[in-house]
Amino acid sequence: EIVMTQSPATLSVSPGERATLSCRASQSVSSNLAWYQQKPGQAPRLLIYGASTRATGIPARLSGSGSGTEFTLTISSLQSEDFAVYYCQQYNNWPRTFGQGTKVEI
Amino acid sequence: EVLLVESGGGLVQPGGSLRLSCAASGFTFSTYAMYWVRQAPGKGLEYVSALSSTGGSTYYANSVKGRFTISRDNSKNTLYLQMGSLRAEDMAVYYCAKDRMGYCSSASCYPADALDIWGQGTMVTVSS
Numbered sequence: 001e002i003v004m005t006q007s008p009a010t011l012s013v014s015p016g017e018r019a020t021l022s023c024r025a026s027q028s029v030s031s032n033l034a035w036y037q038q039k040p041g042q043a044p045r046l047l048i049y050g051a052s053t054r055a056t057g058i059p060a061r062l063s064g065s066g067s068g069t070e071f072t073l074t075i076s077s078l079q080s081e082d083f084a085v086y087y088c089q090q091y092n093n094w095p096r097t098f099g100q101g102t103k104v105e106i
Numbered sequence: 107e108v109l110l111v112e113s114g115g116g117l118v119q120p121g122g123s124l125r126l127s128c129a130a131s132g133f134t135f136s137t138y139a140m141y142w143v144r145q146a147p148g149k150g151l152e153y154v155s156a157l158s159s160t161g162g163s164t165y166y167a168n169s170v171k172g173r174f175t176i177s178r179d180n181s182k183n184t185l186y187l188q189m190g191s192l193r194a195e196d197m198a199v200y201y202c203a204k205d206r207m208g209y210c211s212s213a214s215c216y217p218a219d220a221l222d223i224w225g226q227g228t229m230v231t232v233s234s
Binding site for chain 2: 001034036038042043044045046049050055056091094095096098099101
C-alpha cells in the first residue's frame with residue numbers, strides 16, 4: 001500500500017498570505033495525484049487532478065505541482081473561503097490512499 | 107445538476123449488517139466507475155471500495171474485504187454498499203463518489219481517476 005504523508009499537519013496563515021502544502025508518496029504515483037478541500041460538515045471537493053490540473057470552477061490562485069513522489073498545493077493569496085482541511089490522494093495504485101490532511105487555519 | 111444522494115445509514119449493533127444506497131442524477135451513471143469513501147468521526151478520508159461502470163470489476167480496501175460488497179443497478183442509477191460483520195471501527199460517514207473520467211474499454215469503464223462528484227454522506231454508527 002502506498003502511504004501518503006502530508007505536511008504540515010496544521011498551517012496557520014493570515015488572509016492574503018501564500019500557503020504551501022506538501023504531500024509525499026512512499027513510492028512513485030506518476031502524476032496520478034489529486035487534491036481535495038473539505039470544510040466542516042461538508043463533503044470533500046475536488047480541487048486538482050493529474051497533480052496540476054484545476055477542476056471545474058477552481059480559482060487560479062490554487063495551483064498544484066510535482067510528480068513521482070513529491071507534490072505541492074499552493075494557494076497564492078488566501079481568501080476566507082480557503083480555510084479548510086486539504087487532502088491529497090493517489091490513484092495510481094490499489095488500494096487508493098489519502099494523506100492524513102493539512103488543516104489551514106487563520 | 108450532477109447529484110449523488112446517499113441513504114441507508116443508521117445505528118447497528120456490532121456484527122450486524124446494513125445496506126447503503128447512493129442515488130445518482132444529472133449524468134450518465136452507467137458510463138462511470140463509482141467509489142465508496144468513509145470518514146470516521148474527527149478523522150481523515152479512507153477509501154473503501156470501487157466498482158467499474160458495468161459492475162463487473164470490484165475493488166476493496168483490505169479492512170473491508172470479505173465483509174462488504176459493492177454493487178450497482180444501472181437501470182435505477184443507484185450504487186450500493188452491503189456491509190456485514192460490522193465492527194466499531196467501521197463507524198463513519200460514508201460518501202459515494204464518481205470517478206472523473208476513468209479508463210474505458212469497449213466493455214466497461216474502470217476506476218482510474220480522481221473523484222469529482224461526492225454525495226453529502228450517510229452516517230453509520232456501530233454500537234451495542
